[in-house]
Amino acid sequence: MNKTLKITLASGLLATAVTQAEETDTTLSAYAAGYTAGFTCSAIFNGDKSMEQIREHELSGIYSLIADRVAQMEPRVDEQNHWVRVPYDNGNRERISVWRPKLGCVDLPVGASVDDVKFVADPFSGHKKAGKDNGQPWKQKAEVNSVSSNAQLESVLQQAFTKKYGSGARTSAVLIATPDEIIAERYIEGFTPETAQRTWSVAKSIGASVIGAAVQQDKIKPDEAAGISNWSHPLDPRRHITLENLLHMASGLDSNKAGNRTDRVYMGGGLVSDTATETALEVAPGSRWKYANNDTMLALRALHERFDSTEEYLKFPYKALLEKVGMNHTFAETDWRGDFILSSQVWTTSRDLARLGVLHLQQGQWQGEQILPEGWLEYISMPAPAQPPENSPGYGAQWWLYNERFPELPDDTIAARGNRGQFLVVIPSENLVVVRRGYDIAGEPGFNEHDFVRDVLKAL
Template sequence: MNFSKVKFPAVAAFALTVGVTVSGGVAHASEDKTDATLDAYAAGYISNFVCSAVFNAASNTADNVPSVNKTLEQITEHELTGIYDVVETRIHDLLEQGALTIDDDTRSVAVAYASDSAAQGMPPRLSVWRPALGCVDLPVGAEAEAAAHVDGLMGDLATTQHPATDSGEPWQTHADLNGTSGNAELDQVVESAFSDHYGSGARTSAVLIASPKEILSEHYLDGFTPTTSQRTWSVAKSIGASVVGAAVQQDLVDVNDEAGLAAWSHPADPRQRITLQHLLHMSSGLDSNQAGNRTDRIYIGGGTVADEAVGNSLESIPGQRWKYANNDTMLALRSLRERFESVQDYLAFPFTAVLHKIGMRHTYLEADWQGDFILSSQVWTTSRDLARLGVLHLQQGQWNGEQILPQDWLQYVSTPSPAQPPTPNSRGDVVPGYGAQWWLFNDRISGIPDDTIAARGNRGQFLIIVPGEDLVIVRRGYDIAGEPGFDEIQFTRDVLAALGK
């Protein structure tokens, strides 16, 4: 299918959200931006999500060029609903105007905008796909020629085929795809996950339940397969922590060391006291706006980690305050980057050190145009790849006899950080605890083993690990903002009960 210069169908309604629900409530915040900037944000939102949905979420042919297997209607329904209210109306308008161009040859998406007089003559927002790295957003005002100057992976990593099928490893046995598990009670729980049973706003796209040796149940929404990538949102933070863990295993970093960013190296700069562990614990003390999960300029504005995250000042003593902040995750990875001699070495590291070793061959780690991973959110991956990451943790960081993460890494990320999320939150809901880029379903959450940890992301993305039961639970979705989302805690309770745990 040729998507060039195609007009999306009009979208009847867009659900509203402001950001990731990290503590049971939506973080209400807005930025004081001009119309020209908000138009650029809206165009960037479309270009980024459509580029990723078309090229990351596709099957791959033998020459490593994705062939689209998602329709325009699917992309509109799945990716462009439940979005930021800051740009929702503008996105609706741009789609109706037919401002979108998808180019199969260059694997890029351009979105024209200029409704505000100040933006007249500005070039379209552009997102360009790269093997393994997914889509990169060019900065606002960049012409198409700028794409030639964006770093990508070289050598084998740039040419290695992303398989058209999933190997099914490391699991020795697999439940029938979209079929029965042989456990009627478990089948009923999974079936309920694809209804509104666990939340009126829940829209489930995949459920996978596995041990290290067996996939117990695996179900997908119509049109989805084991190789269909989907955005992880903040589940990416736990993937990022795993990349840091691999660096610890290779003695590249120590979590107790100062983050050591060059931009913070002046003797008068108090940010020198921020350690890598502070960043992993979400306790850097840095100013990250009222809602730390709002980093619009990086996510949809073509901004960079170096410009937007590195320059923030302290507002609290490092280690003293817990605050959920995308910037802390991005800075943890920026700290790792500054240990490498070249951006190429850094971009290759997550794939050579972790992902490809454990078979995560359908995972795309998106980066900004200066080569910094945006591992607070912008990862596209499959349910099986997430389950593989869970199995790696269950196996104490070991895979096929190789120690990829430190042997005590699961214990480390599962240990409550000194500063914890407040509970209950402002709505009166109980909030899970927090470790190192993982949420902890510890004694705060009843009916679930205290050793349970979870990676949690916007729109109902969940990777749940229950070490004592040797169990991994993955749920993917497109939950509607403003309505009760998928209740992963009750779902976990029901899965455990069905398995007799």
């Protein structure tokens, strides 16, 4: 064999290896089964939804990588044991998701059986689910689904449930509030103030609020090294990544081409500690902005490592933040080793999101108690040193910034934004919170929160 032929063959083999560097058919089926199990479990046991609703909302219009496979999956629900099992590969394998009080559903790893459920931490065992939302802290509340006396606002609200703000928009809820009043509250048929749905990346801003509560209690500091144990070797340059770098989406870590695709954790039964902590640096920490789910998961992993036990850590968000402000219909979900996946996997209601917004309008205070540090709103609203492209909102600490880039909104507007059209918009200068929930269709123009909030402000 001559040298040229050897080189050609080697190059061909290399090209083949590169083109095949993607998920196998078995992995894709495992992802689809995990997605179906997780969403079915959470929607039933967190959101009290029917299988018909789940098929219509959670399992349609989704990520194209698995959409066709998910449509063929048949979840098996065990109401008594709070399990969902989804067979795949002609029934030879299955994925399992199991519900726990407060913590919602956890996806077991590939290869696990229902006999392994006993190994999943359950620190709130026996806790009863919250009943009707008590409507606090609002002194006045518009009747749910009532017609507004403000004709211009009524028009905007009605349009929010059409294709006006995006051809792929499918709105499930809208809520507009100040700290004292719910101005408007609308839901689609079958939804109520107690109906939880997944926040997707709105969870990142919830995660930042959990970090804020930990800062208030002196458990962690933004300007100190994240201190992840996997990075502790003296030669490891990741030791220099600070918590603030992670909050700013500026870790400098390799998060693949699309940093918002963390499929192995989100639907593959993978662990935060096995995936997010293992990537290498690409650039110096703080020198580049790149949206990355791993940065959020690492920020919470850093907090986890400040606690003496996983059980203590799992209770912290509830005791330090959620229960204090009445977010009693919120479920922060974890992986099977007890790391919160607060980059996406929170199930909550419109009212609970509005409560988080009100907490920020009140400078981190709730009924006289300082839950978040003084100045925390200013901190999360301050543009990070490295910023997204000019055609995007700016970025602070796990919150998006609608500053001078968007002249139709007040410069102090901040937002938590998530996949499929989840939005929590906080406008301190207007003392206003706007929440929109949805099931927008993947690959189509989603709900335009900027235009909707602009129109709400004009109407008010």
